[in-house]
Amino acid sequence: MAKGADFGRYVLHNVRLSGAVTKPAMGAEGTELFLADVTVLNGGIFATTPAGRRLAGWGGGDLIRIDAGGRLIVPAFIDCHTHLDKSHILPRTPTADGTFDGALAATRFDRTANWTARDVGTRMDFALRSAFHHGTVAMRTHLDSQMPQAGISWPVFAELRQHWRDKIDLQASCLFPIDMARDDAFLAETARRVADAGGVLGAVAFPAPDIDDLLDKMFKTASHHGLDLDFHADETADPAADVLRRIAEAAQRWSFAGKILVGHCCSLAMQDDAIVEATLDTVARAGIAIVSLPTCNLYLQDRRDNGTTPRWRGVTLLHEMKRRGIPVALASDNTRDPFNSYGDLDMLETFRLGTRALHLDHPHGDWIRAVSTTPAEIMGLDGRGAIAGGQAADFILFEGRSWSEVLSRSESNRIVVRDGVPVSSPLPAYFELDGLDGIRRSSSRFDG
Incomplete structure (x- = not known):
């Protein structure tokens, strides 16, 4: 200009x-x-x-x-699924091996050892400065909300949201394994924390034996507190994983009035056509929105420990969803952590990778809405996108x-x-993270 x-x-x-x-x-x-x-x-x-x-x-x-x-x-981009609290911990997680189970274990260890308020706040602010430089104007981050971490990360988020209020609109969704919802006291305390922060009730939903009961508890709690819902679901190649369908059925059972966003849904691409058709019809009737995370899904899914090439892309069925009128979005997900060793919260990179992996071209049509208008609507942001x-x-x-x-x-x-x-602000330099516990001394020995 x-x-x-x-x-x-x-x-x-x-x-x-x-x-x-x-x-x-x-x-x-x-x-x-x-x-x-x-x-x-x-x-x-x-x-x-x-x-x-x-x-x-x-x-x-x-x-x-x-x-x-x-x-x-x-x-300006809208990024509706990120994990700012995990960002940039990769240099001190040398046991991470690119697998989902390995990422869970490495992150759990690092969270216990290092996630103080200073550590979380520094890394989150670094990530936000990167996103702002690249053109993101609004973002939803998931926050690991097991105790005692919830008591650390949510106050840090509140401070950052205030600090960034004129640059990036920030939302937060709690994140915990859905089987923790069996603990009524934990679920009630978490919901109050989320409601006080104007956040979203979320969980990693997986095929637990009592998954329908757990989903009912999530919907009941969200309804009681007037909260929207955000689930991780079916982040696996196992065609038996059908939590997306169960979420949609729960939404109908509860006649849920809030917004529901479900991320990943990878197993859908591995299921028989008849199952896919029935699931997507139910999702459409339930008014659920879907976000695909191509950077993380391509990184984690179908990674094999014998040095062989992955056989599938790991992404979900956005074309089939969109044809049914299901709102679909793309988002960044993880950034330089055990779930994804790379990334800089650049939504152009996400859109570029999504276009190639999901064939969002010939024609390009209105797919740009997946990183702008649609996530703005999902997040309830009037005047954005x-x-x-x-x-x-x-x-x-x-x-x-x-x-x-x-x-x-x-x-x-x-x-x-x-x-x-x-905007004239530069990208933050990686050396700014060197003062955090374990970052500098580990980064010299860890090269991915």
Whole structure:
């Protein structure tokens, strides 16, 4: 963007927009890319109009005109499934082996040994600075909520949410193995903690013998406290894992009025067509939203200990869900921890990987909504996830002029605009984490 521009009032001319993320929808098919002008006033979007068209009703004087040269523009990203409390612990978990069970064990050990308020807060803030730099404007993080960790991590989250309130909208969902819901006192205490923080009630749901009873307890508790629900489910290649279906049936039993988000759902891709059809029909009737986590699913699923190549991608059936009207999203999930050794909370990377792994192209259609408009709706964020008059001027201007160009490069020179002003904050440097217990001395000996 032009140097010296008055970022209080300008027209970003000749940008390329997707009709999928404009309100009202624009473009020939509602999802095609088209050239447009975006008028920004005092940190908000005044109007979006076809390129070169005179702005009707404008009587406020001359505006600075910045020619974007046809570059693609998208809304600031919404990341609805992350684990900020686990981020960047990888250097001190050398026993992690890339498997799900190994990740559980390594994380459990590190949590017990190292997760003080200072440790959790430093790592979470580091991760948030990365996400902000890359263009994320809102995020939901899961917080491990077993005691005594819940008493540490939730207050840290509250402090960070306050600190970041003008940059990233933060939500939190509790996370614990669903069999812990058998303990009525634990579930009640956790729900009160979540409600006090304006959070979401969540759990890792797996095929326990009493899974239906446990789900009923979760739905009953969420209904009592007026909470939304967020589950991890079926993060496995085992076709017998059918917790997604059971969650949908529980939602119908309870006529649940809140929002429900379910993440992973990997086993669905391994099941017979008839089972898939029945499950997805039930999910659609229950009004459940699904988030796929391609970076983590590809990393963990079908990893074998004999040096053989994985046979499947680990992602769930987003196309089939979307055709039924099920809201679907993509999100970052884990970042440099035993569940995923890589990542930087860059939602462009997530969208790029999702496009390739899930074939979200030919046509690209409205899949950009999966990292913007749809997760904004899932998280209940009005005025987010779209480029439209009356909304905040929070968007990302890429160098690329088409999806192929944008998704072919890192776009490290993207321009992230918040409240109409380009963001200038740099990425945090990894050495900033060296002061944490175990990070510096372990990072020198651990190289993945």
